Amino acid sequence: MKFSDGNWLTLPGFEIMSPVQAYDPRAKEKEIQVYASPRDLTPRWAMLDVPLLTVRLSSPMEDVIRVSVHHHKGGAPLKPEFRIAEQENTTVTTGLNEDELWIESGQLKASICRGGDWGISFYKGDKRITGSGHRAMGYITRDDGQTFMRDQLDLGVGENIYGLGERFTPFVKNGQSLDIWNRDGGTGTEQAYKNIPFYLSSKGYGVFVNNPGLVSFEVGSEKVSKVQFSVEGEQLEYFIIGGETLRHVLQNYTALTGKPSLPPAWTFGLWLTTSFTTNYDEDTVMSFVDGMKERDLPLHVFHFDCFWMKPLHWTDFEWDEAVFPDPRGMLSRLKEKGLKICIWINPYISEQSRLFDEGEKHGYFLKKQDGGVWQWDRWQPGMAIVDFTNPEACRWYGDYLRELVDMGVDSFKTDFGERIPTDAVYFDGSDPHRMHNYYTQLYNQVVFEVLEEKLGKGEAALFARSATAGGQQFPVHWGGDCTANYDSMAESLRGGLSLGLSGFGFWSHDIGGFESTAPADVYMRWAAFGLLSSHSRLHGNQSYRVPWLFGEEAVDVMRFFTKLKCRLMPYLFGTAVDASVLGLPAMRAMVLEFPEDYGCHTLDRQYMLGDSLLVAPVFSEDGQVDFYLPAGTWTSLLTGETVQGGRWISEQHGFMSLPLYVRSSSIIPMGAVDDKPDYDYADGLELHIFAPVEGKEMRVTVPDMKGNPALTVRALLQEGKLSIQVEGAGSKAWKAVLRGCMESLSVEGGQAEMTDQGLCVTPHAGISELKIRY
Template sequence: MKFTDGYWMVRDGYNLQNPVDIRDVVQKDDSFTVYAATKKVEKRGDTLNATLLKATYSSPMPNVIRVRLNRHAGGVKQTPEFELYGSETNVQITNNDELLALQSGELKVSINRNTGFASEFHYGSRRLTGSAFRRAAHIEHKAAGKTYFREQLDLGMGEYVYGLGERFTPFVKNGQTVDIWNEDGGTSSEQSYKNIPFYLSNKGYGVFVNHPEKVSFEVASENVSKVQFSVEGETLEYFIIGGENPKDVLDNFTKLTGKPALPPAWTFGLWLTTSFTTNYDEETVNHFVDGMSERDLPLSVFHFDCFWMKEYQWTDFEWDKDVFPDPAGLLKRLKDKGLKICVWINPYIAEKSILFEEGMENGYLLKRKDGSVWQWDMWQAGMGIVDFTNPAAVKWYQGKLEELVDQGVDCFKTDFGERIPVEDVVYFDGSDPVKMHNYYTFQYNKAVFEVLENKLGKNEAALFARSATVGGQQFPVHWGGDCSSTYESMAESLRGGLSLGVSGFSFWSHDISGFEQTAPADVYKRWVQFGLLSSHSRLHGSDSYRVPWLFDDEAVDVLRKFTKLKNSLMPYLFNQAAESAERGIPMMRPMFLEFPEDPTCGPLDLQYMFGDSILVAPIFNEQGDVTYYLPAGTWTGLLDGQTKQGGRWYSENYDFMSLPVFVREGTLLAVGSQDSKPDYDYADGVTLHLFGLEDGKTASANIIGLDAKTVVEASAVRSGSEIKISVSGGQNVKLVLRGISEVSGVDGASHEAGEQGLLLTPAGGSVTVNL
């Protein structure tokens, strides 16, 4: 939201007051509060009929500093608030005639008393940002009867801002206005399903604005050297989050707001859905499932979209008996084929649903101010909305889901959660409707996730969720919403996923080949490549089926190759997933996150790192042309074995069976013995591929089992012409030295030259190779 007219003027109707003159400081053991007048106080009379603004500095955990700006503190406290998870921290406070400072870990905020009200933030000796003189402001719009607080933080030259949720606009947010307000707007506009008031800077810090309601960001737009953020009301609270690098910042941000759960291994396989408005019954479902098996296309999850329930009755959680007369039998027959089952749900109860009257009578649905149920016809006729602030409503809703789990359902696609009203609506617990608009999705997805944890176990719970707010990363997986079947929409989906990833969300998916319309065969095949080299992989659409043989014969081959490739990479991917969950970093990483020291990586959004070692550059045109950048070092093509030197751009052409997928040097890549499913014993028959280890360097690889416990530890050390490889755990482990065919000697293993390099079969726990 903009309050100024150019650099000098204030917009008509607005009155800005800045904290200018520090009048007092109140220090406590773990915080201090600065009281600042909004004009220079020259005499006692200047203290009358004047505003006094307050700024409180504290720390909820090491390397995180909280800033709370406030004018009037007497307002009624409104809920909800984000759930935050602090930890014990020892702060150091300096308070003398010249300097105010608070330090938490390596992060420090300082205010020079002699230069007016202005703050600076440092991590160690590195300056991160600051709020310059006359940047923080309390703002009144008297005609509208509203007040606001804003802050403006410095942007350095060459500094890029990322994140703010799943945004489909340009990946670098500089120059953009971003409103944190969940909307069902597809993937082709500035609206977003997942709005997160957190941004990450390529300079190695983050800013989290702790408000569930609408937060308006002006990123190098209203003031091109600042990031401005504002909220309506008398208080603004934000956190500066520090770290050694951008990954550490995300680690600290998710320590504060919640770590992602680790999805079960089966979720990383291929998902196939009925699509949205298509006609389907058990015969159709079996045709798809059996067709995949007959074509040797590994399938892990089958999803039933909306019309598993009868039209006009969403949501009633009952199978349409006219189409599925034996749902329990159907689910058993599908599960006997080795499939997991997902079904579509949402938090809306249509008036024709058998649950509507029950929900209305018991107060489980949102109400209007006159006590009636809040209803409208957008989506389902006469629908009401479940009030998740009512514990009894949560229990009621969860009870319906538990019945489905008992039938054999393994996962829920939690659709919607964005169209939440703010006018003429009353919540059971008195929550503020404006604050609840974004926060609703947290309560919705949490309620569903808890059902799966309680019924199936914590290691088996997974959603397929569309909407999110801060903390929603704890309930993976999330997908990108309604995209179109074009290359442009494929690219905007990638931008959205990368932006969400640097907003604290580790696991993300998208509708392969696009949701709206039906993709031409070339788009389908290129999107399949991208989709199977994503965290999670789902074939889904709106009004047509997405099985590959309906596109062309080559589409079957492409889907087979890349599904099997992903399954074979699961020893590597599941370990990366565990690390992502532990640290709050994304599996699909923008290039700057892995290479923060390389300025070329800063704006890149058409390629990404898949974990820490594999680079992927999807292709966005029918011709197969692609231009991509390799950072410094030696890179080896995972699909063709060719090596390339980094620090430069490449322009090439690829057929539909390939694309740029490169492994960085110094990688010990674990490749599994199976490619028919994603969940298997990764330690049995695993092959460790060593890529380009330099003298004096070490490579390592851990393999974890399906219980997320380490089962294999491996390392490789090079000294001169000697490489020593140690392996602990596993069965039938093999080693491959990529790009090497001849050596002068091998100790501790039998060896032979293979197509990919030197194949080693260890006789014991260590192998020494002389090059």
């Protein structure tokens, strides 16, 4: 939201009060406070009829500084609020002298100027990273009586801003006006399903605005050297988040708002759906499932979209008997084929649903001001919305989900949750404007917790569309309604990378596009991209997405990349564990891994899959792809070809290939199973060691399916010899190797021997990849 008319004037209808003086500064034990005055209060007359802003700075955890500003604090408590995980015993120092009032936490320091113009400066170490200066902070009134709070933080020369949720607009957010307001607008507009009031700066810090309602960002768009954020009301709170690197900033942000849960291993396999408005019954479903098996296409999850329920009755949680007369038996038959089951739900209840009268009677729906049920006809006739601020409504809604889990359902696609009204009344008195974005958090939490309760910790997984800050705790999320073309494939990736820089660990998208039907080349290129994503799902709108409908070559492509993903699961699931423990995304924008390389700061058509794999999807029919490799030696995982980085590369790829490169000094553990994602990763494990660097230790941990370490592999090249140590419970075969059973060991690319320190390999001259298996 803009308030300025150029550099000097204010837009008509607004009045801005900005501080010019820090008055009555106080340094407490773990907090500093100052009154920000719009005029000099030295003469006594100036203390009359003067509005003040109270500014408090504190630290909820190391390397994080909270800035709280209010004009009038006497309003009613604001609900809902984000859950902030404050850490006890955080070491905080404060101080006050003639020049400044300051607070320090970890490597982060904030200083308020006591002399001259008003200003707050933020430092990481001794380097100033940003600040709020003259006329930046403001209390704003509009002619209609609405009030706003804003601040403007400095945007330096060459500084890029990322994140703010799953946004499909340009990856670098500089120059954009962005409202944090969940909307159902597809992937081709400025609207977003997942709006997160957090941004990451290329200078190595993050900013989180602690307001679940509408936060309006002007990123170098109102003032070209400022990032402005504003909220309605009398209060503003934001956090400056530091860390040694961008990775550490994300770790600190997710420590504050919640780490991603670890999805079960089976979710990383291939998902197939009925698609949305297609005609299907059990015969159709079984023909898809059997067709995949006949063609040696590994399939792991089957998803039933909306029409598993009777049309116009959504949501009633009843199988449409005209189409599925024996749902329990059908699910059992699918389970016998080794599949997990996901079904579509949403939080909206049609007036035709069997649940409507029950929900109305007990007060389980959002209400109008007059006490009646809030309804409209968008999506479903006479649609009501479940009020998840009512604990009884949560139990009621969850009980129907429990019945479905007992029937054999393993996961729920929690669709919708964006079109939430701002004129509704909530059971707990929450402000409807603040609930518009936050509603999805309650919705997804209820469903996730039902799955945890019924299936056990570590077994819950959603396929969710909408989210707000903290929503990363309830994975997996997918990118919404994209179109079946290369442009939409690219915009989907931009959205996923932005979401990853907003604290979300796991992300998916509709392979082949949702709207329209892709030509075969788009489908095949998207298949490679989709199966080298965190999660992989085939889904569409008015047509099916089984690969044989796109030609026999599409079947081959799907088979190749699905099996490759299954074999990569020891590496990919290790990446997933890192995402849940550290708060890092599985699919990482290049700037996150290589912040020191300015060539990576704007890249949005490639990404790192975990620490070691670089993926550059192909966005053209002819297979031409241009991508950037940071400095170092990179080895193609598919061909073994070695390339020196620090430059742009141009390659031509067929449909069975794409740029998939491994960075130097990497260990990629590959499994022995290629037809499912959930297996004993240590059993039959291959270690692929790429371009070791003299004196640089390499390390990788292979987890079990619960996320616990099974094997930890360390490797170190010294004087031309690579020493390898394998630790942990692991498998009996690897323990045997450690005991010196050389007859069970195979090494490609070098000569192996056992020493007192473990396995030692002398690489052959010019070799870039060692393969070790037993």
